[in-house]
Amino acid sequence: MLWAVHCLDADDVLEIRQEARAEHSARLRSGIVEPVCYGMLVSDDGGHAVGSLILVRAEDRETVERYVAEDPFMIKGVWRKVTVSAFTESANSPARLADTLVMTEETNR
Template sequence: MLFAILCDDRDGGLETRLATRADHLAYLKSLGASLRFAGPFLGDDEKPVGSMLVVEAADEAGARALADADPYARAGLFAKVVVRRWNWTVNNPDAAA
């Protein structure tokens, strides 16, 4: 099952994000095929203000465990994290043509 993990940075979190970025990227790479795609949300100033990840997990608890283990989450970067079941219906490279 696919899950979207939607994260909002806490106010003033840019320093935390920058200091933890290398660990965050290493963690994402360690997820292998479980991570379908990821990237930051950007504010009007083009600086990151949050993150979106789409992961494959057996259930919501598994997806939440992946979110909780992210170095950004562990560093306290996020003010809010939402995990939602997601159905990739358009431009899904795994869907039959």
């Protein structure tokens, strides 16, 4: 199942975010959940990070919530609010994640 993880940063955490980035990035590749797409949420002018958006594949919500709780950005106080939502792609979406996932799986074989 796909899960959208929407994370909003606390105030004045740019330095902590930068210090924890490598550890956070390594966790994205840890295998606990399967990352599909992820990146920074940025201010309207693109000038600075305001959070993160992570789309993952995992068996259940508990796995995703445990993953988030143990992420360095959560532990070190970068994220002030995290929302986990089940996600189902629309058949009318102009970009199809399902197609991308199949291509990625075939490439990784």
